[in-house]
Amino acid sequence: MAGRPSSTSDAMQSVGDYLARVSTGPFPEAVRQVREFAPQYGRCEEHGEWQMNMLDEQGVERWLPDGCPKCKRQQKARSLIRRADIAPRFQSCSFDNYRTESDSQAHALNVCREYAATFRDQLTAGRCMILRGNPGTGKNHLSTAIMLQILNAGFSALRVKAASYLDEYWAKDFGERERWIVDMANVDLLVIDEIGRAPNTRAANDAFFRLIDERYEKLRPTIIVSNLDREELRGTLGAAAYDRLTEGGGRLLNFDWQSARAHRPT
Template structure:
């Protein structure tokens, strides 16, 4: 994957055949890693040999004519690389889907599989490409931007597509994103705050705010949780809070959105219906093809 296709800033040597001018590149095959790694390009590093900073933080050099410290050649590339690595780490994207982008998705499936995948792919592409689009005469982001409710059978590519969107937004725009499995990463984390011997005791509000405020949230395996009044209340509060703050939410589920109509007086369905686009994926075990 050439990162210059999705990263606009050019902090390396513009005509570099390795990084395309970005200053760093994605090495997809790395020993001991299932996801690859971001590597600072030699076109940047070679400047460090003759620079006062010698490639060490804070990557500044003294400019005598200005009588002050200024960023050395490698500064911007190093800062941008570290920022993306930090956002990826915070996002909690599973290693399997880390550094996967829209062009990682193979849409050349059997004809019966292709239509639903292409429709979902187009919606994902539009969300990513128009993320920072503004309304004419208005400095705010494009109105009526919606998330997605991706549903279908096991292995149909729901989680892959959701994580691809996170990767794209992080690399393109430096967006704060978060991936969470509904039980392990959200509900169980809240329950853990009730345990006196837990490191997270008493931090329920902090966890709820973290999930509420992140710019883009993926809730994976929505619907596999065991229902109770407490669970439904926590889910509704999260979804409603994100709705009120106009945050983008992507959900994956084995169940149709319509299945929520008759649950909890339809309150969760009503909110999700307003803030997401329901998209069914009918691919036959996409994980096997993706592997």
């Protein structure tokens, strides 16, 4: 048959000819780089070795930015935490140091831990949470633990106290207020804390709806933290804002056990 090698030696010669053609073909530089590539490593005192170079999908050697990548991620997380406005008292909060003494507490812990672990999915769905119940039951602890975990994963988060938000909202002129709302609506996770009864319910409804609706349209999750019962909270936020928070699988967690502060030694 024409073109078919007649022996093993002929076959080997054909393979050799093919490789010779490949090595002088249109991509000899990529072939040479694959053959000559040797990974180089830097060393971090805290995290050990890290690779400084790699081959891209075309087989071309690329050098990574200088510095330990784990250190850079930690620095970014610390910067995000500073901007998230988490009070120093709560910066050590985690799921591991949240104490549970009842099934209800364990359930709240598991739901919040799962929310943080799957935050990318929560962000895609724009899924919100409401943590409401008695003072001293760990609402701030768990909401902060969620924030810290997602901040360390590279997401953005911000905590704002409800009273401070309302004061700023009413103090700004229309244009400044709209820019401010848009900025807060772009944060991956917003925690609105200490929502209590508002002296001007109608005005508070409008202010909360403006922010929650902007985040709702952008599929940005919001966590509400409050000591109010469900109907009081709905009244303060307004029915429209409350419904947006609970739509699409939004969770309501009731912290209805006794305050842990009452049992602390004095």
